[in-house]
Amino acid sequence: MQYISQIVFLILVAVAAYFLYQRISRIRKNIFLGKASGRTASPERWKTMLLVAFGQKKMFKRIVPAFLHMLIYVGFLVINLEVLEFVIDGIAGTHRIFAPVLGDFYTVLINVFEFLAVGVLFSCVVFLIRRNILKVKRFQGNEMKKWPTLDANLILVIEIILMFAILTMNATDMLIQGQDEHYAQTGTFFFSSFLVPLFEGMQLSTLIFIERFAWWFHILGILGFAVYVTYSKHLHIALAFPNTWYSNLNPKGKMENMAEVTNEVKMMLGMPTENANEPPAEIARFGAKDVNDLSWVNIMNAYSCTECGRCTDNCPANMTGKKLSPRKIMMDTRDRAEEVGASLAKGGKGLEDGKSLLGDYITKEEINACTSCNACVEACPVNIDPLAIILQMRRYVAMEESGSPASWNSMFQNVETNFAPWKFPPTDRFKWAEEMESKS
Amino acid sequence: MSDKLNNVPVMADLAAKGESPEILFWVGCAGSFDDRYKKVTQAFVKILNKVGISFAVLGPEETCTGDPARRAGNEFLFQMQAVSNIQVLDTYNVKKIVTACPHCFNTIKNEYPELGGNYEVIHHSTYLQQLINEGKVGLKGGGEFKGKKITYHDSCYLGRANNIYEAPREVLAALDAELIEMKRCRTKGLCCGAGGAQMFKDAEPGNKEVNVERTEEAIETGASIVASACPFCMTMMRDGVKSKNKEASIEVMDLAELIAKNEGL
Numbered sequence: 001m002q003y004i005s006q007i008v009f010l011i012l013v014a015v016a017a018y019f020l021y022q023r024i025s026r027i028r029k030n031i032f033l034g035k036a037s038g039r040t041a042s043p044e045r046w047k048t049m050l051l052v053a054f055g056q057k058k059m060f061k062r063i064v065p066a067f068l069h070m071l072i073y074v075g076f077l078v079i080n081l082e083v084l085e086f087v088i089d090g091i092a093g094t095h096r097i098f099a100p101v102l103g104d105f106y107t108v109l110i111n112v113f114e115f116l117a118v119g120v121l122f123s124c125v126v127f128l129i130r131r132n133i134l135k136v137k138r139f140q141g142n143e144m145k146k147w148p149t150l151d152a153n154l155i156l157v158i159e160i161i162l163m164f165a166i167l168t169m170n171a172t173d174m175l176i177q178g179q180d181e182h183y184a185q186t187g188t189f190f191f192s193s194f195l196v197p198l199f200e201g202m203q204l205s206t207l208i209f210i211e212r213f214a215w216w217f218h219i220l221g222i223l224g225f226a227v228y229v230t231y232s233k234h235l236h237i238a239l240a241f242p243n244t245w246y247s248n249l250n251p252k253g254k255m256e257n258m259a260e261v262t263n264e265v266k267m268m269l270g271m272p273t274e275n276a277n278e279p280p281a282e283i284a285r286f287g288a289k290d291v292n293d294l295s296w297v298n299i300m301n302a303y304s305c306t307e308c309g310r311c312t313d314n315c316p317a318n319m320t321g322k323k324l325s326p327r328k329i330m331m332d333t334r335d336r337a338e339e340v341g342a343s344l345a346k347g348g349k350g351l352e353d354g355k356s357l358l359g360d361y362i363t364k365e366e367i368n369a370c371t372s373c374n375a376c377v378e379a380c381p382v383n384i385d386p387l388a389i390i391l392q393m394r395r396y397v398a399m400e401e402s403g404s405p406a407s408w409n410s411m412f413q414n415v416e417t418n419f420a421p422w423k424f425p426p427t428d429r430f431k432w433a434e435e436m437e438s439k440s
Numbered sequence: 441m442s443d444k445l446n447n448v449p450v451m452a453d454l455a456a457k458g459e460s461p462e463i464l465f466w467v468g469c470a471g472s473f474d475d476r477y478k479k480v481t482q483a484f485v486k487i488l489n490k491v492g493i494s495f496a497v498l499g500p501e502e503t504c505t506g507d508p509a510r511r512a513g514n515e516f517l518f519q520m521q522a523v524s525n526i527q528v529l530d531t532y533n534v535k536k537i538v539t540a541c542p543h544c545f546n547t548i549k550n551e552y553p554e555l556g557g558n559y560e561v562i563h564h565s566t567y568l569q570q571l572i573n574e575g576k577v578g579l580k581g582g583g584e585f586k587g588k589k590i591t592y593h594d595s596c597y598l599g600r601a602n603n604i605y606e607a608p609r610e611v612l613a614a615l616d617a618e619l620i621e622m623k624r625c626r627t628k629g630l631c632c633g634a635g636g637a638q639m640f641k642d643a644e645p646g647n648k649e650v651n652v653e654r655t656e657e658a659i660e661t662g663a664s665i666v667a668s669a670c671p672f673c674m675t676m677m678r679d680g681v682k683s684k685n686k687e688a689s690i691e692v693m694d695l696a697e698l699i700a701k702n703e704g705l
Contacts, residue, residue: 061628250550251546251549251550251601251602251603252600252601252602253546253550253597253600253601253602254546254550254551255510255511255551257551257554257555258515258519259554261515261516261519262519262523262555264516265516265519265520265523266523268520269520269523269524269527271523271527286515287513287515314628316630316631316633316650316653316654317644317646317650319653320633320643320646320647320648320649320650320653321645321646321647321648322643322644322645322646323644323645324644365644365645368641368644369643369644369646370636371596371631371633371634371635371636371638371650372511372596372635372636372637373596373600373631373635373636374596374600374601375596375600375628375630375631377600378600378627378628391511391513393513394511394512394513395513395514395515396513397513398512398513398514398515399513399514399515399516404512404513404514405641407640407641407642408512408513408637408640408641410640411508411509411512411637411640411641412509412512412514412517415504415506415508415509415517415521416517416520419503419504419521420469420472420473420503420504421469421504421508421509421639421640422469422473422474424473426500426503427500428472428473429472429473429499429500429502430472430499430500431472431478432467432471432472432478432481432482433448433485433497433499435478435482436446436448436482436485437446437447437448439446
């Protein structure tokens with residue numbers, strides 16, 4: 001009988017691990033619906049990841065949310081050390097196994113964790129206020145209706161409850177220690193002491209029940225939350241790292257070259273081509289219509305997005321009332337990848353379901369509104385690149401559908417025939433010099 | 441003197457004489473055709489002549505870099521332009537290119553290498569800054585812009601696209617003017633609305649034009665001159681100023697024009 005809680009604990013961990021494994025494999029598959037990226041390892045990548053993801057460099061463009069987010073982030077990293085004790089206790093059937101080993105230092109550690117837990121609590125409450133009472137503009141927007149808003153609030157509420165569970169557990173533990181010397185004497189925990197009055201005068205058995213309940217609630221909460229995160233925008237806590245590692249290291253103004261076009265261009269111009277003897281490579285599709293036309297880094301970008309809206313907030317098109325929202329581009333990309341992945345897993349049609357990212361999720365009006373100013377890319381705290389997706393879709397529209405706006409088609413024609421985007425005769429190109437020299 | 445200032449050497453002529461200039465001045469389509477931006481081209485030529493730089497232009501042989509076609513999605517047309525231009529540039533063995541257009545600058549510098557065109561490409565703001573640092577222009581003090589309020593509008597293709605934020609500001613500093621920044625500047629600079637081939641079509645439906653939003657910000661600074669370093673930004677900001685009926689009190693000028701005027705050219 002005495003092993004029953006240990007067995008239950010192991011089973012629950014195994015169940016959570018199973019669901020996590022399933023879900024991570026699915027996300028991995030969905031991301032690799034995309035094409036190869038060609039981004040290779042370099043020391044610069046590690047540096048970028050350390051600065052931008054680990055060091056949160058770009059968050060500090062906005063100091064208030066940066067500070068609050070930092071509290072949660074550090075809390076998340078450090079409090080997870082305590083989870084180590086939870087897991088060992090759970091498996092070994094012990095109680096606060098580190099307390100006798102670490103002695104006074106254990107008290108210091110738990111006090112630090114409590115301090116961080118209160119920091120997390122504070123930040124989550126402020127974030128809830130910012131979202132729901134102050135209604136900070138970037139958390140609103142058309143794409144934020146229903147699930148995205150619920151998701152954001154759920155994450156904050158779950159984190160608040162988890163922190164309360166820790167504090168409740170510590171408060172009741174302190175009371176139990178006073179009544180039962182079998183419990184490790186840990187000294188006073190500063191923050192949970194404030195909760196002690198709530199439980200004072202309770203019977204020992206009640207206290208033990210509450211302490212155990214809080215312990216199980218906290219560890220199960222963490223396991224459940226870990227699974228939840230994989231269905232949520234909160235996935236950024238993991239993907240921010242690979243996402244920044246794989247971020248674009250070229251100047252932001254440089255567009256990806258389409259090598260498959262180059263050979264054809266060189267042949268048209270009567271130039272020697274590199275592989276003239278080989279048959280021309282089969283080109284699946286110019287540009288991007290659906291998620292599988294994008295690179296896998298584009299799709300990982302989409303899964304890394306936590307919908308903070310800094311991109312949309314800085315987008316000149318969006319702020320002047322156009323339909324384009326870079327955040328929506330990322331959310332649509334993720335949702336379409338999810339849809340295709342779910343369909344494939346059920347043996348469904350997947351990409352052949354008659355739908356596509358461009359058309360069913362993203363409209364031409366949205367991609368046509370982009371000024372390619374890179375404000376969204378610059379604003380993203382985890383180096384997501386919505387512009388890359390927009391430009392690949394424009395390529396599909398122009399090269400596969402000839403469906404660009406009429407004035408762009410005229411511009412193309414001007415470039416082709418007059419070698420300038422405007423309809424000026426090429427013979428006028430050098431008039432500025434004549435005008436200048438005639439003055440002298 | 442003025443003969444020399446207005447002299448525009450052409451690459452083909454120099455090549456025929458067996459000469460090769462130090463730099464190629466890439467004028468760009470706006471600098472060649474747009475009546476307003478032609479003045480920027482001319483101002484820059486005067487500066488080059490005044491300083492005595494050995495330079496040339498391609499003249500009638502220059503064609504669109506392909507930037508707007510590429511941004512609008514027509515990769516094929518872009519590469520046709522790029523590969524043809526690279527052929528011309530390589531015929532003249534061009535090594536160093538200076539241009540007054542951030543879009544041409546970005547395309548030739550960042551996008552031509554993959555198609556075989558490798559050059560040292562410098563935007564005119566950086567080039568002017570170098571001339572100032574070398575003491576070849578400016579530094580006279582007490583010029584006509586001394587103490588004047590000037591605000592600088594960051595071009596996206598210089599700024600975020602290529603991390604050039606300080607060179608244009610240092611050029612303005614040489615004028616001894618009072619530089620007043622807009623609320624959104626440098627990495628946070630707001631686009632003029634013309635990038636990504638928007639210059640060549642109407643804006644999508646919305647409730648405001650981007651250039652009006654930006655112009656309002658420029659007006660808030662109280663500056664009498666909006667300095668720009670890009671032909672598209674210049675058009676958009678001028679249109680914005682016009683739409684606010686501020687043409688009498690606010691002038692949009694390129695860095696090269698400001699320097700040329702300061703030099704009395």
